Amino acid sequence: MTFGSGAMTNSIDEIGQAQVxxxxxxxxxxxxxxxxxxxxxxxxxxxxxxxxxxxxxxxxRHAHLHLRLRPGTDIPLLNAMMRCILDENLVDDLFIEMxxxxxxxxxxxLLQVDPxxxxxxxxxxxxxxxxxxxxxxxxxxxxxxxCLGVTQHICGTGNVRSYANLAMLTGHVEQEFTGxxxxxxxxxxxxxxxxxxxxxxxxxxxxxxxxxxLGKFARAWGVELSNRPGLTVLDMTHGEQIRxxxxxxxxxxxxxxxxxxxxxxxxGLDFLAVADIFLSETAALxxxxxxxxxxxxxxxxxxxxxxxxxxxxxxxxxxxxxxxDGQVIxxxxxxLGYPMRYDSEAEVMEEICLLTPIYGGIYHDRLDPGWGLxxxxxxxxxxxxxxxxxxxxxxxxxxxEPAKHVAPAEAADEHYPFVLMTGRVYHHYxxxxxxxxxxxxxxxxxxxxxxxxxxxxxxxxxxxGDPVRLTSRHGSCSFNADLTxxxxxxxxxxxxxxxxxxxxxxxxxxxxxxxxxPEFKICAVQVERETA
Amino acid sequence: MxxxxxxxxxxxxxxxxxxKLAKTHRLVAPVRNEYGDTLFTIITDLDRTEIDLDHQPQxxxxxxxxxxxxxxxxxxxxxxxxxxxxDYSFHVQLPQNRPTVYVGVRSCDMFAVMYTDxxxxxxxxxxxxxxxxxDNAIFITIACNxxxxxxxxNATRSGPFxxxxxxxxxxxxxxxxxxxxxxxxxxxxxxxxxxxxxxxxEADKRAQFQAELEARGRFKQLVHVDLASKLLAEDKVPExxxxxxxxxxxxxxxxxxxxxxxxxxxxxxxxxxxAGGERVRSWDACTFSGxxxxxxxxxxxxxxxxxxxxxxxxxxxxxxxxxxxPSCVGCGRCVGMCFGGVDMxxxxxxxxxxxxxxxxxxx
Numbered sequence: 001m002t003f004g005s006g007a008m009t010n011s012i013d014e015i016g017q018a019q020v021x022x023x024x025x026x027x028x029x030x031x032x033x034x035x036x037x038x039x040x041x042x043x044x045x046x047x048x049x050x051x052x053x054x055x056x057x058x059x060x061r062h063a064h065l066h067l068r069l070r071p072g073t074d075i076p077l078l079n080a081m082m083r084c085i086l087d088e089n090l091v092d093d094l095f096i097e098m099x100x101x102x103x104x105x106x107x108x109x110l111l112q113v114d115p116x117x118x119x120x121x122x123x124x125x126x127x128x129x130x131x132x133x134x135x136x137x138x139x140x141x142x143x144x145x146x147c148l149g150v151t152q153h154i155c156g157t158g159n160v161r162s163y164a165n166l167a168m169l170t171g172h173v174e175q176e177f178t179g180x181x182x183x184x185x186x187x188x189x190x191x192x193x194x195x196x197x198x199x200x201x202x203x204x205x206x207x208x209x210x211x212x213x214l215g216k217f218a219r220a221w222g223v224e225l226s227n228r229p230g231l232t233v234l235d236m237t238h239g240e241q242i243r244x245x246x247x248x249x250x251x252x253x254x255x256x257x258x259x260x261x262x263x264x265x266x267x268g269l270d271f272l273a274v275a276d277i278f279l280s281e282t283a284a285l286x287x288x289x290x291x292x293x294x295x296x297x298x299x300x301x302x303x304x305x306x307x308x309x310x311x312x313x314x315x316x317x318x319x320x321x322x323x324x325d326g327q328v329i330x331x332x333x334x335x336l337g338y339p340m341r342y343d344s345e346a347e348v349m350e351e352i353c354l355l356t357p358i359y360g361g362i363y364h365d366r367l368d369p370g371w372g373l374x375x376x377x378x379x380x381x382x383x384x385x386x387x388x389x390x391x392x393x394x395x396x397x398x399x400x401e402p403a404k405h406v407a408p409a410e411a412a413d414e415h416y417p418f419v420l421m422t423g424r425v426y427h428h429y430x431x432x433x434x435x436x437x438x439x440x441x442x443x444x445x446x447x448x449x450x451x452x453x454x455x456x457x458x459x460x461x462x463x464x465g466d467p468v469r470l471t472s473r474h475g476s477c478s479f480n481a482d483l484t485x486x487x488x489x490x491x492x493x494x495x496x497x498x499x500x501x502x503x504x505x506x507x508x509x510x511x512x513x514x515x516x517x518p519e520f521k522i523c524a525v526q527v528e529r530e531t532a
Numbered sequence: 533m534x535x536x537x538x539x540x541x542x543x544x545x546x547x548x549x550x551x552k553l554a555k556t557h558r559l560v561a562p563v564r565n566e567y568g569d570t571l572f573t574i575i576t577d578l579d580r581t582e583i584d585l586d587h588q589p590q591x592x593x594x595x596x597x598x599x600x601x602x603x604x605x606x607x608x609x610x611x612x613x614x615x616x617x618x619d620y621s622f623h624v625q626l627p628q629n630r631p632t633v634y635v636g637v638r639s640c641d642m643f644a645v646m647y648t649d650x651x652x653x654x655x656x657x658x659x660x661x662x663x664x665x666x667d668n669a670i671f672i673t674i675a676c677n678x679x680x681x682x683x684x685x686n687a688t689r690s691g692p693f694x695x696x697x698x699x700x701x702x703x704x705x706x707x708x709x710x711x712x713x714x715x716x717x718x719x720x721x722x723x724x725x726x727x728x729x730x731x732x733x734e735a736d737k738r739a740q741f742q743a744e745l746e747a748r749g750r751f752k753q754l755v756h757v758d759l760a761s762k763l764l765a766e767d768k769v770p771e772x773x774x775x776x777x778x779x780x781x782x783x784x785x786x787x788x789x790x791x792x793x794x795x796x797x798x799x800x801x802x803x804x805x806x807a808g809g810e811r812v813r814s815w816d817a818c819t820f821s822g823x824x825x826x827x828x829x830x831x832x833x834x835x836x837x838x839x840x841x842x843x844x845x846x847x848x849x850x851x852x853x854x855x856x857x858p859s860c861v862g863c864g865r866c867v868g869m870c871f872g873g874v875d876m877x878x879x880x881x882x883x884x885x886x887x888x889x890x891x892x893x894x895x
Contacts, residue, residue: 029782029872037871040780044873061779369566426783439800440814443822444783465829 007190009179009388010143011306011374016041017177019139022132024052024074024163025149025521028059030426032183032305035145048139050132052077053149054421055451055493056486065132068488071421071522072153072408073122078162079403080118080126081133082169083110090137092171100168101397109402121405137170141177148423151182152520156512158403168398174389184305186430187295191303194359194375195352199230204356220355223338232516237262238509244271246332248292248325253281254431254496257507257518258474275328280433281499291322298324300345301367303375307385309362310372408522409510412490416472416524418456420492420506423521425449428497435497448501450479451493452527457483460527467530470494472523475505478530492525537719538732538740539711541702545728546709551578552725553633557670560596561635562589572596572634585636585704588680592641592792592863593634597648597665600789601814602627604661607801608808622811627661631668637698639691640683640863642673644792646697647859651795661813670717673698677747682864684755684877690861692747703740710740753864753877757848760880761858763887764849773882778840780872781819787843787866787875788817793859796823818842844879 015021015038029036036059043049043062051063052074060066069077085091086107096103119126136142144167150159164180172178184190196203206213209227218225236242237252238261245266256262266272266285274283275290283289297318303309318324323331326348330340342348346364353360358376366373366380374384388394412419427445428435435441450468462468466481470492479494479501487493496503506525511518541549550559554575563573564584572589575581603625610619637645645666652662676683676692685691694701699718703710710732713719722729732740763769788794798816803809816823819842821835833839851859860876867875 033782033784033871036782040872058779058782371567439802440798440816440820440822443798443825444820 007307007388008181008183008305009173010177010181011308011386012038014177014179014387015039015143015145015181016045018042018047018141018143019177020048020050020135020142022050022052022136022142022144023059023063024144024146025151026059026145026147026183027053027055027057027149027423028145028147028183029057031147031185031424035183035305039145048135050135054488054491065128065135067122067124067128067132070121070123071149071419071491072155072519073405074150074153074159075155075162075403076113076118076405077122077124077129078159078166079110079113079405080115080122080129081136082106082162082166083113083115083118084130084133085137085166085169086110088134088137090134091169095171096168099174099393099398100400102400106165106169106400106402109404118405136166136172141175142167142170142172143178143181144172145181145183147183148185149421149521151512151515151517153406153517153522154409154510154512154519155403155406156517157514158406161401162403164398165400165402168400173398174387174393176387179387179389182305187304188302190305190307191301191309194303194356199232202355203352204358206356217355220351234509234511234516234518237265239265240268243269244273245269246273246275247282247286248275248328249277251276251280251282251431251433253285254499254502254504257504257520258509259502259505260475261509275325276433277322278433278437280431290328291320292328293318293322293324297322298326300324300326301349301362301364301372307374307388308372309359309367309375309377311364311367409519410473410508410522410524412524416526418470418490418492418525418527420450420470420472420494420503420523420525421487421521422494422496422503422507422523425495425497428495430497432497432499448479448495448498448503449482451482451484451487453485453487453489453491454483455489456527457481460529462527462529469528469530470506470525471528472506472508472525474508477501477503477505479503492527537713537722538737539713539722539729540705540732540736541709541711541729543708547578547583549725549728550575550633550635553670553721554578556631558630558632559635560593560632562587583636585674588638588683588863588865589636589641590865591790592644592865593637594644594648594792596632596634597645597662598652598795598797598815601812602661603810604799604813605811606808607811609806625810627664629664629667631670633670633672635672637671637673638676638863639673639694640685640688640861641792642671642694642697643685643690643861644863645671647793647855647861648795650855670699670721671697672700672702672718675701675703675744675747677704677743677750679747679751680864681752682867682877683862684751684753684757684864685862686748686751687753687755687757688858688860688862693744703743705736705739705743708736710736710743755862755877755880756884757858757860757862757880759884759887761848761852763883764845765852768887769883770886773879773886774841774844775837777872777874777879777882778835778837781840781870781874782872783819783821783835783839784871785815785817785820786869786871788819789815790865790869792861792863792865793847818846840874840879844876847876848880 012035021039021042049063050065051060052067053060054071116126119129144163146163167173167180201207202213208229214225214227237256252262272286273288274286275292276283277294296315299314301309301311333340349364357378360378361380361382362373362377376385425445427441462481464483468481469478494503507523559575560572561575561583562570563581564570570584570587570589605622605624608621652659679692696714698714701712713722796816796818797813799813801809801811819839824833825831847860848858867877
């Protein structure tokens with residue numbers, strides 16, 4: 001939207017060479033240890049680290065500056081930073097002139113920002129915001145890494161645009177060692193997005209409304225294709241627009257907000273099929289379950305956060321009746337009257353190359369052996385692309401998109417005095433369908449804890465490990481208390497890994513109007529000690 | 533006792549010798565895979581495998597004697613239908629003994645095997661699973677003419693050349709290997725296949741001595757291991773060092789898993805079906821909070837600040853007390869493994885520096 005593509009502009013290795021690293025809404029050491037490793041390397045070499053996070057994460061403890069903002073106030077914080085950059089003439093005029101558009105809209109908006117007021121909204125000292133602005137803007141090689149703490153808000157799109165604005169304002173993009181790096185989750189989230197697992201695009205971010213792209217796919221597949229954007233996950237799992245569903249490797253019963261709505265929706269379907277490696281909570285509701293192969297039992301490619309397409313080789317034969325996902329899709333398609341006959345994963349990849357410009361030269365034989373290729377890679381003569389937007393943004397000029405503060409949908413009040421943030425913990429992965437089967441991981445972290453400041457614990461008579469019940473405007477759920485100063489008083493942090501504490505029953509279905517991402521990071525709750 | 537013999541082998545003869553040995557033994561040697569990783573690998577086809585003696589294998593030999601997960605026994609649950617009483621019966625699963633030649637083993641890794649022998653084969657307390665894998669092993673080691681970037685085996689006195697422990701120790705003399713025989717089995721091997729060897733002459737011995745001398749000057753790391761043990765024994769290590777390093781530890785256990793001498797394990801029962809399951813031993817790490825957590829959830833160690841203490845004290849103090857030497861063999865693998873930089877070199881450098889400053893302040 002602002003740069004023209006959704007991926008890390010840098011490679012992970014470049015982060016180690018940055019001079020200033022701004023990490024926002026990312027518990028990097030726990031969620032992306034291999035990125036954190038480069039951040040430690042950079043800091044050991046003398047780089048400055050700025051962390052923007054309501055929690056005092058491990059990385060925040062190592063930061064030169066920790067801006068402990070109130071959740072959901074990234075936009076006023078960044079606008080104040082940018083105002084300071086403007087006031088102190090740290091703007092990269094040449095970059096703005098040559099590579100961007102719509103700058104005056106941003107500048108006019110920034111001139112109306114009162115940094116003191118914005119600092120008060122964000123709950124951060126104005127002097128710290130100025131310090132951060134100077135640190136970030138004055139270095140030649142500044143990198144922004146952000147994660148779900150930025151996106152999982154009703155203003156998620158505005159947040160992301162604000163970070164892009166900040167980078168463009170100071171010319172910190174399109175070079176080695178400096179850029180904007182959203183950190184992706186699973187080993188293949190990037191690949192799924194690249195392959196069009198989004199409502200508005202075909203593969204490689206080609207719009208479904210683009211008649212040329214659509215025509216190309218229609219010719220290749222021999223069918224007419226709809227030019228209407230699809231539904232977002234939230235629309236699919238909340239409501240009655242869908243009658244039948246095939247869920248692959250996802251567990252919306254635990255991962256989506258308003259568990260009661262999700263279950264009602266899934267139960268109301270005419271037909272639900274689930275493909276997963278274990279019988280997940282979602283699979284338990286299915287009419288048909290396909291046992292599918294794990295990563296070790298199939299071949300194919302995955303695309304990592306740094307746009308790197310890597311080939312995986314089958315190590316063992318699928319156990320039991322499991323089949324690779326691709327074969328499940330092909331068999332289903334055949335039964336539905338559209339035979340798909342791919343003899344190998346390489347043949348599927350050839351079709352991807354044919355139809356996806358950014359993957360145009362990523363053939364299997366080029367990926368093996370070695371560490372793969374980073375897109376864009378347009379044809380066989382094209383090598384790996386280490387960093388994006390060299391010479392020009394993917395969309396031509398980078399577009400400034402000014403954003404204004406949006407109050408969270410779920411503010412605390414006298415009935416729901418605490419603000420709960422949700423996220424992940426180091427030892428578990430998403431809905432725990434894999435990690436909860438590991439005895440060692442369960443020994444390290446075997447129950448669902450909610451982080452609470454010790455002062456709040458004392459005030460409410462809650463001791464370490466005590467059972468507590470959280471109640472939001474939408475539901476109620478039990479945890480054990482973890483009293484820690486990682487969270488400030490008035491704030492709580494819980495994870496969604498444990499089916500016995502399905503934290504998403506608490507989360508409302510308010511979401512970002514563009515990306516439709518739920519407000520997982522802010523939920524007003526009340527807390528009471530449970531009597532056993 | 534048999535005297536160590538000094539021999540010379542033409543470099544071309546290594547593979548032919550291994551081919552002979554492979555008739556009766558399994559071969560394990562460092563092999564570089566297509567991703568550029570050198571790993572100890574079981575060699576099934578000598579002609580299609582290139583042994584890589586130029587890089588340090590990423591992992592030590594530890595998994596060959598003490599696998600990451602190891603089934604100790606199967607258990608069967610018998611339920612008496614009349615009384616409902618449950619009864620367990622255990623059926624020991626001993627691993628197969630496979631006579632194996634380990635080739636291209638660096639001094640540190642050879643030394644580590646000798647150390648783990650002390651742990652698992654101590655007098656009468658012998659670990660049968662370890663022993664079963666360890667018996668009938670032959671080690672053809674390779675002395676390090678050029679230590680790798682993170683190596684400090686000179687400081688732990690476990691290299692770069694060994695005096696004993698190996699069956700054969702090879703030293704690279706350019707066009708030929710200088711061969712020293714250590715244990716009796718190694719000497720026997722050179723007698724069985726005498727055609728590949730010739731006695732070393734004075735020039736060979738001088739060249740070997742020269743290589744050994746030069747190797748000692750090639751270490752890039754200066755690590756004061758003995759000083760570290762002394763400072764720890766005298767309780768002169770500032771608490772802040774443990775705290776700082778602990779805060780960078782991410783609880784991944786990588787240091788213990790990659791360490792050739794870390795031998796902590798956990799035992800768990802893993803049900804396979806209604807009627808029984810397996811009792812499995814798996815690697816554990818003292819940096820895990822679960823390592824000291826008690827059933828009620830209490831932890832005797834404040835893991836946030838103390839998890840690193842266990843590891844370094846064990847390596848550099850407790851093992852010095854018990855075995856007379858630290859259990860670190862200076863292989864440097866933890867340096868490459870730890871993403872937080874919580875490694876042996878950093879720890880020792882930090883405490884040596886603090887010790888020096890403390891000494892100066894005291895004067």
